[in-house]
Amino acid sequence: MARPVLIVDDDPVQRRIVEAAVSKxxxxxxxxxxxxxxxxxxxxxxxxxxAVVILDLVMPGVDGLEVLKRMREREIHVPVIVQTAKGSIDTAVSAMRSGAFDFVVKPASPDRLQVAIGNAMKVEAYEGEAKRAKKGAAGSLTFKDLVTGSATMERVIQLARKAAASNIPILIEGESGVGKELVARAIQGSSERQGKPFVTVNCGAIPDNLVESILFGHEKGSFTGATEKHTGKFVEANGGTLFLxxxxxxxxxxxxxxxxxxxEGEVDPVGARSTVKVNIRLISATHRDLLQRVKDxxxxxxxxxxxxVFPIQVPPLRDRREDIPMLVQHFISRVAPAEARGRITGISAGALAMLKAYDWPGNIRQLxxxxxxxxxxxxxxxxxxDEFPQIKAQVEGIDESALETADAGRVVPSVVDRTLPVDDGAPEDETPYVGDEAESGMSGRFGLVRALDDRGNVRPLADVESEMIKLAIEHYNGQMSEVARRLGIGRSTLYRKLKELGIEPEEGRSERLAS
Known part of the structure; x- marks a missing residue:
């Protein structure tokens, strides 16, 4: 028998149906x-x-979204397949945002459920393999190992190079997942302490009553449970770098x-009679506003x-989206399981555009x-x-037709009509539209959207918005997914605006063709 699947549902009938299918x-x-x-x-x-959790979302007491939240808090990384009714679209989107692996629409077909479970187990198995491989490959990094081409990150690297030439304390600030530890390791690998110990401590993950012992060490018998002497992280990092x-x-x-x-360059182990001298390079990091915490x-x-003494601010991924194509290439070639690396040759233009449109609250770690x-x-x-359902749910939104299509085992069409090699950026033929041919003398198909009316007054926002939407519909030949993406809104938002403004999808095309 394979590893167990946990089925969570307050409805005994639904629970038995899913249990029978999973057992089969x-x-x-x-x-x-x-x-x-x-x-x-x-x-x-x-x-x-x-191995997998099949989770109903609507339950009394602790509902499905709360279960996802508490699993995240407890660092339980089991793939979760959520079950949702056809009308619970917003809840399904919230579940994907909360980390659900996949969703099925009740009543889920056995084939759809089997595919979802198989995919979840496949990912769960490979994640363990990837973590072991990464741990074994960890070594000394330099600034050349940092994957970036953005101007903002280049400024970070310039600062970090200067920091590497000295031994002054460094404070690296930035959101969770932006790569603060990688910057710290590159500083160590480019300094005179290269090859020396690099000891990391996550101060937020240590129980308060153990922080002092873990950082500074303790003597045997110095407190209840201290059955052996512990040197502490400061002493472990002696001669090298301590990353807090x-x-x-x-x-x-x-x-x-x-x-x-x-x-003073010395520590007091708990229960010790004398201090211990240490020679370390201290690099600290935080996602918090430390100055505000000082004020508080x-x-x-x-x-x-x-x-x-030497602050370095690492920007979030949403502020350096030009790094995303390079990072995608890097992760496909380095992070993927060995058997998949040669099989995946690239990423579609639509998928890459979708990744670049997403805000990445978890930053590089999430990517x-x-x-x-x-x-x-x-x-x-x-x-x-379609390989990024959680991202797709948030960039485009999910409507009922999309859920039904996915539940039937088919993919929802995206605006993918070309393939990019993984080391490329945006499609080469994406050129800007610069003006009306009657006004600019150019042969472009699009005109300028006028900001002023005939009297020189600013036009109402609704009129400008309506005209822009019509232009986009005509230019992208009625491909509403592409229209929404180019306008920077979700498809569901686009259709809502069409209804509010009284625009038929074909109206924009017919107006432009007539002109």
Whole structure:
């Protein structure tokens, strides 16, 4: 029997139907009659064995969205397939945004359910392989190993190169997932401490009562449970670099000892009779606004100025979208399972445009995970928009017809009509439209959208918006997905605006053709 599938539904009839289908596929099943019961199973002895969760979204008490939230908080990374009714479109979108792997529409066909479970198990198996491979390949990085071509990141690298030439404390700021640790490793790998220890500590992941012991060490018997002597991260990093991630989460009492360690170059292990001298390069990182935490009394001002000697701000991925094609290429060739690397030859223009349109709240870490899953699940040699269901749900929105099409096992058409090699940027034939041929003398098909009326007054926004939508419909030959993407809105928003403005999809085309 394969690893068990956890079925979560408060409806006993629906639960039995899904259980029978999953058992027929050859999987062991576990059942839970509600959200809290599901969390109890995942927290219990069999929780680590669960391969996939099939989760109903609408349940009394702890509903499906709350289960997803609590799984994320507890760092339970089991793929979740959510079940939704045809009318629960907004809930389905929220579930995908909360990290659900896939969705099925009730009543789910056995074939659709089997495909969803198979895909989830395939990704889950390869994720473990990829993590082991990455851990084994970790080594010394330099700035040449940072994948970027954007001007904003080039400025970051210039600052980091200057920082690498000295031993002053560095504070790297930026949102979670932007690559702060990679920048820190590149600084270490380009400095005189290259090849020396690089010790990382996630200050936000350590229980408050253990922070001091983990950072500074302790003597045997110094407190209950201290059965052996522990050297601490400062001593481990001696001669090299200590990277304190999420430094803004350190408790105030530990901040006092950290300040002394930074100032004096020595630490006080818990229970020790003497201090220990250390020679480290300290690099701190945070996604928080440390200055605001100082004002709020949650971070010591003297420690802040000790750490903030050389600040480096790493921008989020949404502010350097030109890096996305290069990162996609890198992740396809480096992160994907070995058996898939030669099979995937590129990414479609539509898929790449969709990735560039998305805001990436999880930044590079989220992009890496998205590419990994897409490569594992792709049937063909080219990644298309359909390999990124979570991103697609948020960039374009999901309507009922899309859900029904997906549930039938077919892909929702995207605006993919060309293929890009993975190291390319945008399609070469995407040229801007620069003016009306009657006014500019150019042979362009489009005119300018007038901002002023005949009296010289600014035209109403609704008129300008209506004209722009009509122009877009005509130019993209009525391909509404492309029209929505070019206008920077979702398809559902586009259709709503068409209705509000009284525009028929063919109206824009006929007006332009008539002219």
């Amino acid at each position: 596929f050859g999987h062991e099943t576990l059942v839970a009659d509600g959200g809290q019961a599901a969390l109890d199973v995942l927290d219990g002895a069999r929780g680590r064995d669960v 991630d999420e430094i803004g989460d350190l408790p105030l009492d530990v901040q006092v000892k950290l300040l002394r360690a930074v100032q 009394g949650e971070f010591r001002e003297d420690l802040f100025y000790r750490l903030n 890496e995970n998205a590419i990994f899953r897409a490569v594992v699940l792709a049937e063909g040699s080219v990644l298309t928009a």
